[in-house]
Amino acid sequence: MASFSAMLTPARCSRLLSKQLPSSRRLASTQSLRETLKEVIPRKQEQLKKLKLEHSQAVVGEVKVEHILGGMRGLKAMLWEASVLDPNEGIRFHGLSIPDCQKVLPSAPGGKEMTAESMLWLLMTGQVPTVEQSRELSRELAEKGDLPAFVEELLDSLPANLHPMTQLGIGVAALNRDSKFQAAYEKGMKKSEYWTYTLEDCIDLVAKLPALAARIYRNVYKPGTDLAPIDKNLDLVGNYSNLLGFGNNQTLTEYLRLYIALHGDHEGGNASAHTSHLVGSTLSDPYLSYSAALYALAGPLHGLANQEVLRWQLAMQEEIGTNVSHDDIKAYLWRTLKGGQVVPGYGHGVLRKPDPRFIALQEFCQSIPELKQSSIIQLVNKTFEVAPDVLKEHGKTKNPYPNVDATSGCVLYHYGLTEFKYYTVIFGVSRALGAVTQLVWARALGLPIERPKSYSMDALEGLIKN
């Protein structure tokens, strides 16, 4: 697991960059990610072996009753390779902060924002891909992006009033008919081969998410319209934007690239990532594991918050108007809190400062003049100027600052993607990047089935007495 002592310094950044395979050793598109992983995995296996042999009994924390009663908050109990979340600094992906990633990860042709492929590569391998490697991965994903006909038919048969997240989970689970891991398992593959078949499923899954998610959007919100074919020359998010019907809007497409890369991973303990890992630990294939994760993401305290934020901000706009004072917003915030509701988009299970993902999305908005003028974005900004103090005065939440969802939906809304029940589906396309990475690593490292110990309250009291 990346440690904070190993955070990115300019020297580490250039070390990461210099870890690239020499171009003479870079193979064809389907091989380069696999070849890189084949190099990296034995080193990590050795690291795990050493940790087990030399440090199995080392104590790194204690379990208190508050952990058992408090959703295991802060309990150090999981191995997760791709990213580590610091309460004050926010997320780092293999030691790289968000601004670092924005500097070093390749973008799509003509674009500036990092692509989902380059983030996936970084998460999987701990290395920064070259432009060429990232493009090769894009091509592979585009080639594998079409859905099996039966999944298209299944999605088309679902009622339009079934929540888009429920539909996404159904679609992802159905893809497991073609699971290469499951087929190889039935034939009796060796444990050392688990990760390779898992990787094949994970790449297929990531590749098919845009077509799956866009078909749901079309069926629910634009029935009767045509879906564009997948363009083999576009990156994953370029295709997703195209399929959604927003491909001509370069600003929105770039925003989606940033959004999807940033939401890709947020260490392992959050509900969706942990669900995917837990289900995967039973050797369920990646489709079933990620489908389960999507239903954790669909909860309003987790991924559904981005839909809730927009609903709440629009209700605020309707009630108090657009040309509002800080006092108007303050009064509205208090009405929300006194009504026994949470302020959506604020607070976090781990973070104790404004979420750097929120800051990155805000900076994107500030860099585009028309977004700076958007009434909904201005309202989000003004809310940010007031809400932390109100939440501090309210005195309950440990973190009065915005999380990424406080702003993530408003650019989508500004550009006409106004169906906010759909927003968590975009998050679902993104969160797969981190979840599939861990599924591959869990198999490569041979991590066991998860099985924590639970207690009843009587048993817990007995434990305390003794």
Ligand SMILES: CC(C)(COP(=O)(O)OP(=O)(O)OC[C@H]1O[C@@H](n2cnc3c(N)ncnc32)[C@H](O)[C@@H]1OP(=O)(O)O)[C@@H](O)C(=O)NCCC(=O)NCCS
């Ligand atoms: C994210 C969240 C679920 C974290 O929960 P948590 O780790 O239990 O947070 P805390 O420990 O700070 O919660 C302590 C108390 O503050 C309250 N609180 C936390 N965030 C709050 C918010 N944004 N508005 C009002 N109250 C809040 C909690 O409901 C809890 O109240 P309780 O003691 O009556 O149960 C929580 O902050 C929340 O509900 N936020 C709004 C939803 C959201 O934006 N989710 C997206 C997360 S990325």
